Amino acid sequence: MPGPEGFEYMERGSEVVITHHGRTATTLRGAKAAAFLEDVETGDPQELMARLTGNYRRGNERQARNHPRNRGR
Secondary structure, three states: OOOOOOEEEEEEOOEEEEEEOOEEEEEEEHHHHHHHHHHHHHOOHHHHHHHHHOOOOOOOHHHHHOOHHHOOO
C-alpha cells in the first residue's frame, strides 16, 4: 500500500497549518504545534500529518467490508 502524500505544512507564528492537496486539513496550536515541529524533523512528515488529520488507511477496510453487519451495503 503506498504511503500518504499531498500534505504540506506552514508555520504561522505559534500555529502550524496542515494542508492536504491545497485545502486546510487542521491547525495546530500551542504545545501540539511545538511537538509536531519536533516530530516532523525525526520522522516521516507525510505519515505524521496523515495521522494528525485522521486521513490515513487503518488497514482493516477489507475485513470490515466482509463483516456481517456490513453485508448488503
